[in-house]
Amino acid sequence: MISPIVPDSPVSQFVRNPDQRPDQKMDPLSEVISLLKPQSYSSGGFAVSGDMAIQFPKHQGIKCYAVLAGQCWLVFDDIPGPILLNEGDCFLLPRGMPFRLATDLALEPVHYTVAIAQFGMRNEAPGVTVGARYIAGGHFALTGSHAEMLLQSLPPIVHIRSESDKATMRWSMERMREELRNPQPGGSLITQQLACMMLVQALRLHLTDTASAGQGWLSALSDKHMSVAITSMHHDPGYGWTLQSLAERVGLSRSVFALRFRETVGSTPMEYLTRWRMVLATDRLKNSSDGLSAIAQSLGYESESAFGKAFRRVMGCSSRQYARITPNSLPAK
Incomplete structure (x- = not known):
């Protein structure tokens, strides 16, 4: 006898706790x-x-x-x-x-x-x-x-x-x-x-x-140095992170950090930071009433123009276009 998996309403969802204090950072x-x-x-x-x-x-x-x-x-x-x-x-x-x-x-x-x-x-x-x-x-x-x-x-x-x-x-x-x-x-x-x-x-x-370790941000979380770098960028995406400041944060030389990050994550630290900022931006564009200026400033961009260029480069469309379309109609990245 086979019994099907019974569909239910999508009430089981991971959400941010609205009562979470700003200093309570998620991993x-x-x-x-x-x-x-x-x-x-x-x-x-x-x-x-x-x-x-x-x-x-x-x-x-x-x-x-x-x-x-x-x-x-x-x-x-x-x-x-x-x-x-x-x-x-x-x-x-x-x-x-x-x-x-x-x-x-x-x-x-x-x-x-x-x-x-x-x-x-x-x-x-x-x-x-x-x-x-x-x-x-x-x-x-x-x-x-x-x-x-x-x-x-x-x-x-x-x-x-x-x-x-x-x-x-x-x-x-x-x-x-x-x-x-x-x-x-x-x-x-x-x-x-x-x-x-x-x-x-x-x-x-x-x-x-460790036997299943591969390239990507998830595997990088098991590396103590790369995990510190990724956690730092996640906890403060609007900070003016540079390759040098991240290397100092994890206690490695700039060249060693850059090489290890690319080998482990599959992108440069700055590419990862930009992409993470855009993930946060798309979430706020879809799920908040924040304006482009506020979003850009909170993510470390001095102007809407600079933010817009980064958004288009990563997402393949403008931020205003993105706000009007569904994720399934986005260009493949």
Whole structure:
């Protein structure tokens, strides 16, 4: 029996605390996730009691799931070799690649909509039965600007499988298992919040996994010098940061800092700073009543003209044009 992941209203959303004092700074990971505004538009679980291969199409946003019972294979068309998912494993799919879950690799996959139609739909997730494979989690739409800033820093799959990492995720997994096993009033909201916790926790575990280190701002947060530089720019984006002042802040020579930053992050410090300023600008243009002059000044630009040139260079359109269009109609960057 397969039970679909039941969509819920997008109430599970990372937001800034309106009561947060100005001196209470968010860490870079929290801040970027907050600005990306991931909304859990589906959360729950599905069970497979027999052998089956289910094909899932390309998706938008991020999927984050945990194997609550049994084991199965995760297969990508463009990644060699199947990945065995054991009980307790978590996996994050940030690139939207099509994939399939199979209990037997020799089986012909069926589209997930066909599987649901074949086995019927239910409005709640079933309990975990003996011998069943059971997966639960959430699918997140990213409604903020520059979603690729996060996604391009991640591999196609983040696989949480070490015993210590699974122990870190266990509380959220057990709570989700209980909510799905014994539905109660408010369970949909709790399940959404637990899925959000699993998403952030999976990113944190990926961040501390040196074996998975790659290029990008997320991996850079695990480097003590680069983390200080990125945190400094995030905490005070309007400051007149220079290559020299950032190098001094992290305790490296200018040349060594510049080289390490580019190798770790994939851009120069000044390119990163400009792009981060534009991420903040797009958020304020869409979600505040602040004028261009106020936004420009708060982000370290002496004039609207200087701000406008930087905005067009990064975003591919003027700030006024951006304020009138949706993120999905932006030029590809």
